[in-house]
Amino acid sequence: MSVIDIKNLTKDYGDQKGIFDISFFANAGETVGFLGANGAGKTTTIRHLMGFIKPDRGCSEIFGMDCFRRAADIQKRIGYLPGEIAFMDHMSGMDFIRFMAEMKQMKDLGYAGELIDYLELDPKVKLKKMSKGMKQKIALVVAFMQDAPVLILDEPTSGLDPLMQNKFVEMIKEEQRKGKTILMSSHIFEEIENTCDRIVMIKNGKIVADENMEKIRTERSKHYEITFSDERSAKMFQGKYPGSKRSCNTVCFLMKGNTMELLRELNRYEVEDINARHQTLEEVFLQYYGGERV
Ligand SMILES: Nc1ncnc2c1ncn2[C@@H]1O[C@H](COP(=O)(O)OP(=O)(O)OP(=O)(O)O)[C@@H](O)[C@H]1O
Numbered sequence: 001m002s003v004i005d006i007k008n009l010t011k012d013y014g015d016q017k018g019i020f021d022i023s024f025f026a027n028a029g030e031t032v033g034f035l036g037a038n039g040a041g042k043t044t045t046i047r048h049l050m051g052f053i054k055p056d057r058g059c060s061e062i063f064g065m066d067c068f069r070r071a072a073d074i075q076k077r078i079g080y081l082p083g084e085i086a087f088m089d090h091m092s093g094m095d096f097i098r099f100m101a102e103m104k105q106m107k108d109l110g111y112a113g114e115l116i117d118y119l120e121l122d123p124k125v126k127l128k129k130m131s132k133g134m135k136q137k138i139a140l141v142v143a144f145m146q147d148a149p150v151l152i153l154d155e156p157t158s159g160l161d162p163l164m165q166n167k168f169v170e171m172i173k174e175e176q177r178k179g180k181t182i183l184m185s186s187h188i189f190e191e192i193e194n195t196c197d198r199i200v201m202i203k204n205g206k207i208v209a210d211e212n213m214e215k216i217r218t219e220r221s222k223h224y225e226i227t228f229s230d231e232r233s234a235k236m237f238q239g240k241y242p243g244s245k246r247s248c249n250t251v252c253f254l255m256k257g258n259t260m261e262l263l264r265e266l267n268r269y270e271v272e273d274i275n276a277r278h279q280t281l282e283e284v285f286l287q288y289y290g291g292e293r294v
Contacts, residue, residue, distance in 0.1 A: 223276070
């Protein structure tokens with residue numbers, strides 16, 4: 001059953017800006033990565049889901065409720081992390097967390113306390129004195145603290161250092177174990193690769209890909225970089241692998257399967273070095289969806 005359902009959603013800001021005829025869903029317990037470059041339309045879509053924007057056409061639903069008409073009901077049931085956080089600067093982090101807890105009619109702040117400790121956050125500091133990363137941690141606490149069944153996270157790791165990004169990935173894995181439905185926007189492939197079941201890609205306000213992560217993982221090729229002892233061998237080898245690229249003695253190419261055949265071929269040359277790795281998610285998308293970066 002789909003928990004989040006977006007159907008033909010359109011918001012036209014003019015000048016080809018906005019989102020156009022967007023449809024996708026997130027099933028119960030699924031983590032969907034919503035990937036796109038700056039200005040692609042991620043925040044606009046997410047703000048529709050939160051009921052902040054009235055669509056020009058189409059609709060979005062969460063738990064079968066129309067996101068715009070039932071905004072108040074929906075917001076209560078969603079852990080939301082906004083892309084840009086409008087903080088009350090005079091408050092301390094803890095004041096803000098309490099304020100948000102009251103808005104959500106939460107009584108127990110026990111889980112919020114656990115999250116504060118986990119994220120190594122000092123919530124006594126005034127918001128106006130907090131760095132971007134500290135504010136992002138506050139936003140994460142607010143999004144996760146009510147243990148909501150649905151999490152909608154707009155660029156959740158923005159401003160976090162690598163250590164905290166790893167901690168965030170662990171937080172997501174814990175939520176997945178609890179069966180949460182998660183929609184998470186990002187322009188960072190690695191973040192999505194490590195956490196999501198499915199990837200929806202948006203470009204210039206339109207959905208250009210909707211792929212199962214497992215399918216991408218099994219279908220991706222390996223990237224080989226082979227350095228030969230001399231340029232002549234590199235040229236001969238390159239001739240047998242159309243599509244490969246050569247620079248001096250080194251040949252690079254993508255290949256799926258057929259490792260034995262490759263080893264037999266390499267056996268005929270003097271090889272100095274072999275480097276093999278899986279294609280990154282970014283490379284897979286560039287291969288399938290055109291040469292432009294997302
Ligand atoms: N209220 C608005 N009025 C006019 N144009 C808008 C409005 N909100 C967004 N846009 C435009 O719509 C497009 C999509 O913006 P959106 O914020 O959804 O992108 P995004 O994918 O979230 O980008 P980013 O990664 O930079 O946050 C952009 O060109 C933006 O300038």
